[in-house]
Amino acid sequence: xxxxxxxxxxxxxxxxxxxxxxxxxxxxxxxxxxxxxxxxxxxxxxxxxxxxxxxxxxxxxxxxxxxxxxxxxxxxxxxxxxxxxxxxxxxxxxxxxxxxxxxxxxxxxxxxxxxxxxxxxxxxxxxxxxxxxxxxxxxxxxxxxxxxxxxxxxxxxxxxxxxxxxxxxxxxxxxxxxxxxxxxxxxxxxxxxxxxxxxxxxxxxxxxxxxxxxxxxxxxxxxxxxxxxxxxxxxxxxxxxxxxxxxxxxxxxxxxxxxxxxxxxxxxxxxxxxxxxxxxxxxxxxxxxxxxxxxxxxxxxxxxxxxxxxxxxxxxxxxxxxxxxxxxxxxxxxxxxxxxxxxxxxxxxxxxxxxxxxxxxxxxxxxxxxxxxxxxxxxxxxxxxxxxxxxxxx
Amino acid sequence: xxxxxxxxxxxxxxxxxxxxxxxxxxxxxxxxxxxxxxxxxxxxxxxxxxxxxxxx
Numbered sequence: 247x248x249x250x251x252x253x254x255x256x257x258x259x260x261x262x263x264x265x266x267x268x269x270x271x272x273x274x275x276x277x278x279x280x281x282x283x284x285x286x287x288x289x290x291x292x293x294x295x296x297x298x299x300x301x302x303x304x305x306x307x308x309x310x311x312x313x314x315x316x317x318x319x320x321x322x323x324x325x326x327x328x329x330x331x332x333x334x335x336x337x338x339x340x341x342x343x344x345x346x347x348x349x350x351x352x353x354x355x356x357x358x359x360x361x362x363x364x365x366x367x368x369x370x371x372x373x374x375x376x377x378x379x380x381x382x383x384x385x386x387x388x389x390x391x392x393x394x395x396x397x398x399x400x401x402x403x404x405x406x407x408x409x410x411x412x413x414x415x416x417x418x419x420x421x422x423x424x425x426x427x428x429x430x431x432x433x434x435x436x437x438x439x440x441x442x443x444x445x446x447x448x449x450x451x452x453x454x455x456x457x458x459x460x461x462x463x464x465x466x467x468x469x470x471x472x473x474x475x476x477x478x479x480x481x482x483x484x485x486x487x488x489x490x491x492x493x494x495x496x497x498x499x500x501x502x503x504x505x506x507x508x509x510x511x512x513x514x515x516x517x518x519x520x521x522x523x524x525x526x527x528x529x530x531x532x533x534x535x536x537x538x539x540x541x542x543x544x545x546x547x548x549x550x551x552x553x554x555x556x557x558x559x560x561x562x563x564x565x566x567x568x569x570x571x572x573x574x575x576x577x578x579x580x581x582x583x584x585x586x587x588x589x590x591x592x593x594x595x596x597x598x599x600x601x602x603x604x605x606x607x608x609x610x611x612x613x614x615x616x617x618x619x620x621x622x623x624x625x626x627x628x629x630x631x632x633x634x635x636x637x638x639x640x
Numbered sequence: 641x642x643x644x645x646x647x648x649x650x651x652x653x654x655x656x657x658x659x660x661x662x663x664x665x666x667x668x669x670x671x672x673x674x675x676x677x678x679x680x681x682x683x684x685x686x687x688x689x690x691x692x693x694x695x696x
Contacts, residue, residue, distance in 0.1 A: 391689055393661065394645055402645075
């Protein structure tokens with residue numbers, strides 16, 4: 247087990263109001279989320295001495311403008327003018343989960359006391375995956391002419407392979423979309439709060455890239471979320487019940503041609519990250535009370551459930567049936583609605599929910615007696631990270 | 641109009657993958673493991689794309 251097990255905890259969390267249209271600069275969203283997370287902890291802004299983020303716009307063909315389409319550490323520093331800042335970082339090889347892990351490391355090293363991590367996501371005007379002009383260049387020249395315009399088409403290939411290999415059809419995925427939307431109705435911060443989804447809605451929706459229909463894809467939104475991390479001792483003196491980090495991991499595998507990921511690479515990415523997390527935390531999948539698994543596209547949940555070890559390869563679509571992933575089921579899953587419910591904020595919202603469930607702060611969607619709370623943040627292949635949060639730091 | 645975007649593994653270079661479309665067949669004919677052969681699709685004087693059709 248990891249020497250630093252349960253030495254760092256998540257304290258406060260914060261959200262901006264997610265919107266479909268970018269009616270407010272992204273920097274303002276990030277600022278609202280950060281201020282709310284700091285206030286939720288019961289801290290003053292002057293207490294914050296660490297900053298970390300992953301400032302990426304996953305849309306293609308749009309300019310990256312700091313404060314508008316991304317919110318960098320520099321941008322946040324300029325806005326907050328923190329008097330006691332001692333540490334900051336932006337990560338690259340993993341998504342926002344990597345920024346959280348770096349903050350954990352900095353707190354363990356004692357180079358900061360209270361770190362804030364945010365993820366701000368922009369919804370650009372026009373086509374999200376925008377391939378301008380008639381000619382593709384660079385790596386896209388080998389993929390774009392054939393219709394691989396964005397990650398949806400690329401992921402559809404691996405998902406098709408999964409379905410054919412396991413003699414399954416996409417029909418069973420309706421359970422995931424419908425159940426997550428049901429969970430969303432307990433999350434007032436989510437984009438689809440107040441908008442239920444039926445199985446009929448799922449099957450009537452248009453195909454985006456077979457086997458993905460509209461409701462297999464998270465909706466692009468403008469918004470930001472943030473968390474405060476600190477040491478276990480300090481967290482116990484703050485307002486919220488701490489969510490202790492028992493272990494974490496990151497994917498140790500990478501293989502992407504253009505943006506088309508092979509099924510085996512998704513599985514290797516997920517299993518390499520989860521293995522580290524199980525070993526460090528001392529837990530195994532059967533110990534987990536509640537799980538958040540990244541769902542930018544629904545199939546990521548399937549790869550996650552299998553590669554993290556919650557079920558055998560090829561069985562995930564059967565695993566999610568029969569109420570198993572409901573709030574009172576055997577493995578309550580994406581209890582905040584997932585990205586399919588909140589809108590596309592990448593993995594930090596999964597991390598927030600993992601922490602809230604562990605600290606008993608999830609309100610009407612709280613899973614009863616949850617102690618071991620698992621998070622798979624981001625698609626396992628490309629930027630995947632995994633975490634275990636616990637209520638009891640034993 | 642639906643079309644099939646496919647990933648093809650090459651016989652002579654196992655592990656090497658190429659993206660393409662399945663030409664000359666219904667998109668529903670694109671199945672994992674089905675053998676295809678290369679064909680060249682001329683788009684204009686400058687660009688010719690390697691493409692695939694079902695192997696005879």
